[in-house]
Amino acid sequence: MIDLSQHDAGPRNLRVREFYLGRQPILDRNQNLFGYELLFRNAPVGPAHITTELSATAAVIAHASQLGMERTVGDALGFVNVDADVIMTDIFAFLPREKMVLEICATEPVTPLLLARVEELAGQGLRFALADVSGENETIVALLPWIEYIKMDMRTPLSTLMKLAPRFRQQKKKLVAEKVETREDFKNALDLEFDYFQGYYFSRPVIMSGKKLSPSQLAVMELMTLVTSDADNIDIERAIKRDVSLALNLLRLVNTPAVGARQRIESLSQAVTLLGRRQLQRWLQIMLYAEPSKRGHSMTPLLMLATTRGRLLELLAGKLRPSQRHVADVAFTVGIMSLMDTLFGMPMAEILAQIPVNDDVSQALLARDGFHGDLLKLAECIERIEEMDDHIVPALRNLAMSADELVELELAAFEWSDNVVRYAL
Incomplete structure (x- = not known):
């Protein structure tokens, strides 16, 4: 031996x-x-x-x-x-x-x-x-x-x-x-x-023409619109309370160790106040993949893949542009939204017509263009490493990142995603 x-x-x-x-x-x-x-x-x-x-x-x-x-x-x-x-x-x-x-x-x-x-x-x-x-x-x-x-x-x-x-x-x-x-x-x-x-x-997205979002998905989407607008916290809280399962799932998710809250969040008012708009939007995006009706129908792997992508892109952006917090926030959104065409069974362009996003997110999701598009392409290459192994070196070189740094961030993303999924199921 x-x-x-x-x-x-x-x-x-x-x-x-x-x-x-x-x-x-x-x-x-x-x-x-x-x-x-x-x-x-x-x-x-x-x-x-x-x-x-x-x-x-x-x-x-x-x-x-x-x-x-x-x-x-x-x-x-x-x-x-x-x-x-x-x-x-x-x-x-x-x-x-x-x-x-x-x-x-x-x-x-x-x-x-x-x-x-x-x-x-x-x-x-x-x-x-x-x-x-x-x-x-x-x-x-x-x-x-x-x-x-x-x-x-x-x-x-x-x-x-x-x-x-x-x-x-x-x-x-x-x-x-x-x-x-x-x-x-x-x-x-x-x-x-x-x-x-x-x-x-x-x-792989299975596109079904004329497919409509489920009531729970529509509730989350409407809430996301309130969060990204200038709506008052009390209006956001009222909107959450209108859907009991949405409220319970949100409270469960925001108490996951992945959030890193210093104290247990016991009420919706606390969740809205303590998390802030950026974090609340993040957990609503995750909830789209974790709705109860999806359980047992590709939900777990899609949720795992989407949260891993979102976190990896966020960590990559934070590593490459440490002084620009908003760039990392956008990276998370790109990663988590990149599988919504599969989740909803709709073309990405139709989804983006219903969810207001900035040009960076839109370019990354529709054409894999720009800085965030490069990050998404790298994540997709890693996921399909057997077929796309030879694309990783150029992608890393383009981002001025080492393989060593990439693996460290991957492991952190895997761990974070696993924590989220445990609480989401």
């Missing part, structure tokens, strides 16, 4: 912090959040400091764990890709075992040493998944006794999936559909009785 501490420094000048961190949501059959696949990519900045795949993978995972793997996954499970070299290290001392699933590629060559190590780790309580399964081979047959999850790509021919899925279900394996990018992919995987679904199908 390889001692991971050997990869921390020394003559190879290992720079473990030069990496990007992406996470892809994994949902259950009710479209509630179940886990994340954590994707680590080395940032090609300057000379190559990491000379082997082992040090690139193991050292990055170890360092991310030290930064706070639990901050990254929250209450969900984390699926982490590992190869034979990494499995032979002592990296698992860094990982919160009850939260992690080790993902092995189905094409990984099997050796007696690897099998013995997998059996040993399984005996210690670690769980395993097999990824990229498109048939049966020696690797799958040999590792299957220790495998809990089987991951299959939805781009695999449907006829192949129809043969494989029942076979693995009979062996009591949990099935994860990967690359679920469309509603049709999701329906096919449901029909094949997959247990979990990985991809961004839930964030």
